[in-house]
Amino acid sequence: MRYSALALLRHALTGNRSWTPAWRDPAPKPAYDTIIVGGGGHGLATAHYLAKLHGITDVAVLEKGYLGSGNVGRNTTIIRSNYLLPGNTPFYEHSMKLWEGLEQDINYNAMVSQRGVLNLCHSDSQRDAYARRGNAMRLAGVDAELLDAAQVRAMVPGLNMDSVRFPVKGGLLQRRGGTVRHDAVAWGYARAADSRGVDLLQNTEVTGIRVQSGRVVGVETTRGFIGAKRVGLAVAGNTSRVAAMAGLRLPIESHVLQAFVSEAVKPMIDTVVTYGAGHLYVSQSDKGGLVFGGDIDGYNSYAQRGNLPVVHDVMECAVQLFPAMSRLRYLRQWGGIMDMSMDGSPIIDRTPIEGLFLNCGWCYGGFKATPASGWCFAHTIATGQPHALNAAFRLDRFATGAVIDEKGAGAQANLH
Amino acid sequence: MRIPCPLCGERDAAEFSTIGSAPPPRPAADAPTEAWHEYLHLRENPAGMHAELWQHIHGCRQWLRVMRDTRTHAVASAEACRP
Ligand SMILES: Cc1cc2nc3c(=O)[nH]c(=O)nc-3n(C[C@H](O)[C@H](O)[C@H](O)COP(=O)(O)OP(=O)(O)OC[C@H]3O[C@@H](n4cnc5c(N)ncnc54)[C@H](O)[C@@H]3O)c2cc1C
Ligand SMILES: [Zn+2]
Numbered sequence: 242m243r244y245s246a247l248a249l250l251r252h253a254l255t256g257n258r259s260w261t262p263a264w265r266d267p268a269p270k271p272a273y274d275t276i277i278v279g280g281g282g283h284g285l286a287t288a289h290y291l292a293k294l295h296g297i298t299d300v301a302v303l304e305k306g307y308l309g310s311g312n313v314g315r316n317t318t319i320i321r322s323n324y325l326l327p328g329n330t331p332f333y334e335h336s337m338k339l340w341e342g343l344e345q346d347i348n349y350n351a352m353v354s355q356r357g358v359l360n361l362c363h364s365d366s367q368r369d370a371y372a373r374r375g376n377a378m379r380l381a382g383v384d385a386e387l388l389d390a391a392q393v394r395a396m397v398p399g400l401n402m403d404s405v406r407f408p409v410k411g412g413l414l415q416r417r418g419g420t421v422r423h424d425a426v427a428w429g430y431a432r433a434a435d436s437r438g439v440d441l442l443q444n445t446e447v448t449g450i451r452v453q454s455g456r457v458v459g460v461e462t463t464r465g466f467i468g469a470k471r472v473g474l475a476v477a478g479n480t481s482r483v484a485a486m487a488g489l490r491l492p493i494e495s496h497v498l499q500a501f502v503s504e505a506v507k508p509m510i511d512t513v514v515t516y517g518a519g520h521l522y523v524s525q526s527d528k529g530g531l532v533f534g535g536d537i538d539g540y541n542s543y544a545q546r547g548n549l550p551v552v553h554d555v556m557e558c559a560v561q562l563f564p565a566m567s568r569l570r571y572l573r574q575w576g577g578i579m580d581m582s583m584d585g586s587p588i589i590d591r592t593p594i595e596g597l598f599l600n601c602g603w604c605y606g607g608f609k610a611t612p613a614s615g616w617c618f619a620h621t622i623a624t625g626q627p628h629a630l631n632a633a634f635r636l637d638r639f640a641t642g643a644v645i646d647e648k649g650a651g652a653q654a655n656l657h
Numbered sequence: 658m659r660i661p662c663p664l665c666g667e668r669d670a671a672e673f674s675t676i677g678s679a680p681p682p683r684p685a686a687d688a689p690t691e692a693w694h695e696y697l698h699l700r701e702n703p704a705g706m707h708a709e710l711w712q713h714i715h716g717c718r719q720w721l722r723v724m725r726d727t728r729t730h731a732v733a734s735a736e737a738c739r740p
Contacts, residue, residue: 481702492698494677495727540675541727543704548658548730550671583698639698640691652697655677 244348263428264435269442272468273301275622276460277475278447278483280304282313282423282608283600284475285430285441286615287622289347292437294616295623300439301469302431303462305446309427312477313608315577317500317534319513319522320609321358321418322383325374328633328645329586330381335630336613337383337417343612349429351421352527357512358418359388359397361562363407367517371413378415386414397514401564407518420513420524426611450487450597457487457596473598473622475614478543478578480601487594491601492583492639494654497542497576498534498605499551503569505529514562521558530572533559537579537605539655547576579605584644585657589617589631598622599636604657658730663737664717672715676740679708679722704728710740 242248242261252260275291277284280302291297304310320340322333339346340353362368368387375385389411394402402409435441442464449461450472459468476483478495506529513524523533535555538547552574560567582588582602587610589600600618603610617631627634638644639652650656658670678700684692701707704727711721722738725731 481700482704490695490699490701492700494700494702495704540725540730541677541702541707541709542730543727544730548670550669553671640694653676654700655675 244350263432264441267440267442269301269445269462269464269467270440272459273440274299274469275471275473276300276467276469277302277473278460279311279474279476280308280427280431280441280443281311281475281477282426282430282611283477283603283614283618284473285427285434286611287473287475287600287618288434288439289430289437290616290619291623292434292439295619297623298438300434301467302434302439302441303445303447303460303467304441304443307443308431308441309424312577312579313427313611314424315500315575316423316608317522317524317532318420318423318608319358319418319524320421321415322609323358323360323374323378323385323413323415323418324647325377326645326647329647330378330383332613332617332630332634333610334381334383335616336610339612339616340421341417343429347429347433349425349432351425351429353421354419355417356419356524357414357416358515359393359412359414359512360515361393361412361517362410363518364410368411371411375413384415384417386416388412388414397510397512399509399563399565400514401562404561407561418513423608430615447483447486450483452487452594452597455595457594471596471598471622473600473618475600475618477580477601477603477607480580484599487592487597489592489594492652493602494541494581495543496537496539496579496581496655497544497547498537498579499547499555499574499576500532500534501552501555501571502526502573503531503566503571506531506569509565510563516558516562519554519558519561521555521562523559523563531566531569537581537655543578545576545578579603581654581657583639583652583654584646585648585650586645587614587634588636589614589621589634590627590636591621591625592636658732660711660721660723660732661735662713662716662719662721663735664719665713668713668716672713673711674714675709675711677709679710706733710738711735
């Protein structure tokens with residue numbers, strides 16, 4: 242069923258009685274050409290692009306819970322392509338371009354909102370660093386503008402511009418950045434993949450990966466063995482556990498990141514603002530709640546919930562930056578498990594096991610990457626070779642030293 | 658989350674900082690690259706009991722080897738150590 246304004250009207254006039262489910266709930270087949278493990282944004286996008294661009298439709302997506310129960314439905318919905326390093330910039334810009342055409346491509350309203358992402362700077366050296374980043378972006382064909390304090394003041398009323406300790410000196414603005422309704426991304430890709438024949442198998446947990454003479458032949462699941470010629474892993478925070486089923490040991494740690502939503506208020510912030518003197522990013526949802534977050538908690542975790550020190554820290558940053566936020570109550574808070582890599586950059590690659598492919602290491606920035614990650618992973622699985630856009634995201638780069646370390650923090654996962 | 662410091666007693670996690678997994682023994686300076694790669698980059702990353710290093714930075718500054726369940730955050734033990 243195609244969604245359109247006309248369809249909306251027709252269903253409205255007939256009492257909304259004939260809408261059909263957005264996707265099927267099929268029984269698992271004994272075998273598929275390709276299995277994608279993980280029904281998050283990346284797994285579902287991969288299935289969509291495999292079917293649409295590579296004609297591979299004998300595909301199943303295996304999800305242990307319900308579609309979108311992982312990080313794709315837990316993030317703070319920010320998209321941007323303001324990266325510095327050559328391995329990253331073209332990939333994230335490709336993702337931005339796919340976001341710009343996504344809703345037409347999948348016939349789904351994902352509420353892609355290019356409201357801008359503004360990174361504030363608070364010192365001369367920070368401004369120099371942003372000027373450098375902005376120039377690198379523009380050289381790579383990405384939009385970037387360096388704003389001075391007066392421009393920031395005009396753009397974001399309510400900011401604590403003149404704090405004695407951390408005055409706002411300006412900011413780096415990417416106007417094409419913004420937010421996207423995260424659940425809709427999962428649902429939209431799911432529906433698009435399903436309509437091309439992909440089986441979406443929910444409540445199907447992978448419990449083992451069967452390998453015969455160095456080649457993957459299928460996966461054990463809570464609903465029995467399912468055969469496959471190719472298996473792609475896109476399980477985010479659970480990557481180490483699932484990869485261990487195939488005997489792989491990875492440069493990944495699982496960490497918890499929290500997010501917060503305030504009570505709804507009238508329009509207050511019409512862009513995405515990040516604080517440069519602490520770790521805070523904040524935007525306002527269409528319902529009026531301020532959506533914000535900060536650092537990971539910093540210790541290994543699979544618990545999908547965090548602790549109070551980080552809650553405290555994030556609230557402190559929020560009130561420093563927007564003093565008016567001290568009057569708000571916060572409504573909800575939750576956590577998701579991040580696949581933190583040792584250089585802060587992702588992995589989209591083959592593995593030493595024939596037919597087994599790996600997509601992981603997204604740290605806390607993988608939502609913006611969803612379209613390009615699925616696009617590149619589909620290419621890698623379909624052709625057996627990485628695309629130029631993900632050629633730098635190799636699994637062996639840690640052993641060879643070709644790491645992509647945007648922060649320059651070294652091999653300590655909780656600093657990325 | 659609270660950590661039982663053997664010197665200061667049970668204290669709030671906010672007083673501590675962690676550098677992550679208690680590492681395996683450091684390879685010899687002339688060990689092959691592969692050994693250094695494993696030591697620096699590869700992680701067990703268990704869902705369950707995890708040995709890790711914490712420092713009581715806002716307390717006695719002692720380094721601790723902590724056993725903690727990564728599924729529940731429950732701390733089973735904390736012993737003084739040299740990192
Ligand atoms: C609080 C928070 C805020 C964030 N904010 C942003 C942001 O503003 N911008 C941004 O770009 N990124 C952000 N991120 C990061 C982003 O959400 C993730 O990097 C990205 O969603 C990960 O990819 P995914 O969508 O495929 O993961 P997920 O949605 O987690 O998908 C993985 C799926 O695999 C399933 N799975 C795991 N094990 C198995 C198994 N054995 N068998 C079957 N299925 C399995 C899980 O149930 C899960 O559904 C944030 C993350 C969090 C938690
Ligand atoms: Zn102590």
